[in-house]
Amino acid sequence: MDPRLNPYTPNAGARPPALVGRDAELAAFEILLERLKRGHTEQSLMITGLRGVGKTVLLTEFEAMARAGGWISVEAEITKNDAFGPRMARLARRALLQTAPQERWGERMRRAAGILKSFHITFSPSEGSLTAGLDIDPQAGLADSGYLSDDLTDLFVALGEAAVEQQTGVAFLIDEVQFFSTDELEALIMALHKTVQRSLPITLVGAGLPQLPRLAGEAKSYAERLFKFPRIAQLDLKGDARVALTRPAEDLGVEFTPEAVTEIIAYTEGYPYFIQEYGKIIWNLAPIGEPIGLATAHRARALVEAKLDESFFRARVARTTDLERQYIQAMARIGPGPHRTGDVAEAMRRRSEQLGPTRARLIDKGLLYTPGHGLTAFTVPQFDRYIKRTYVEEVD
Ligand SMILES: Nc1ncnc2c1ncn2[C@@H]1O[C@H](COP(=O)(O)OP(=O)(O)OP(=O)(O)O)[C@@H](O)[C@H]1O
Ligand SMILES: [Mg+2]
Incomplete structure (x- = not known):
């Protein structure tokens, strides 16, 4: 569809056309x-x-x-x-x-x-x-x-x-x-x-x-x-996330099929920025005159992932040292987190105390946080998935 009319806002701080869930x-x-x-x-x-x-x-x-x-x-x-x-x-x-x-x-x-x-x-x-x-x-x-x-x-x-x-x-x-x-x-x-x-x-x-x-x-x-300290998070998958995706298009007379919505929301896990990025790319791909369907959602997927890698994930890894990256990779290897710091150390075959300064620097850089005593988590949603697909040979 016409990119000049594209209503989605995948930009830092950009007010979305449908500000939902807040x-x-x-x-x-x-x-x-x-x-x-x-x-x-x-x-x-x-x-x-x-x-x-x-x-x-x-x-x-x-x-x-x-x-x-x-x-x-x-x-x-x-x-x-x-x-x-x-x-x-x-x-x-x-x-x-x-x-x-x-x-x-x-x-x-x-x-x-x-x-x-x-x-x-x-x-x-x-x-x-x-x-x-x-x-x-x-x-x-x-x-x-x-x-x-x-x-x-x-x-x-x-x-x-x-x-x-x-x-x-x-x-x-x-x-x-x-x-x-x-x-x-x-x-x-x-x-x-x-x-x-x-x-x-x-x-x-x-x-x-x-x-x-x-x-x-x-x-x-x-x-x-x-x-x-209100914590804001993903939009509710059954309601707000769907509205955030569909309403901007609906306002311009464009529908999504329910299957396409389900597919996109599942991929984005309701994260507002991912919804905007998916919305923007799928709008430009979709044929005029029919609802945006599952096939287009599938076609958009690789483009969305490439865009997220380039604009959201990569710059964050670029700011890390080798050891810091190894730490992040060890976390990603174990799963999405939060992780016990001891488990991360074990995955790196080191002692927790040895890695304390590395973990502290990653927190300082805004990549990790401590959700509870002795725990570590990514501040970036789906970061584990990004690390896994990008550093496959080193992670597996
Ligand atoms: N309630 C919402 N509904 C739909 N989209 C939203 C909503 N809130 C934010 N967005 C979209 O999400 C993206 C991220 O928003 P924003 O930059 O405010 O996030 P942030 O939490 O400040 O991120 P960062 O920590 O990286 O600064 C933007 O593209 C914005 O348009
Ligand atoms: Mg911000």
């Missing part, structure tokens, strides 16, 4: 915003899930909801080795400048701008451009101690008070939260804790890999009282 998370976010705005406290959200399940899409949807509700929202994607102080200063500046034009600033806004300036001078003195648009003196004694958690707390509280003054709220929407270091996460949690104690309309909603609850808990034991 009603609970969307409702939770709506309640969070409403409660904070009314001066109530509420646990914030950290969305967790494997690669490609739709975390970024959900955050983007949250952003749209926040804006529609009159909130100031600022988004950021965390990458490794990104300097934390300057990044927080930039985000706070964006929030502040969106809150109101300078001619409408009241006392609280000016104070927040002064504190932001102190924070900036303390943590990113070499980055001059940030202070542009902040025509105000630094606030001595606040956000200038050099202790990240104290100073970030000053900044968040000042921002929250400024938001109250302007009758709005500030939502930070942070993607890939697992890439924060423990110190950075601790500072964020502490700062947010203070704004909750003061019932200020400021919140931080995040998304990241499934190790997030553990990382947050290690950074600060009370993290679980500040955040809910």
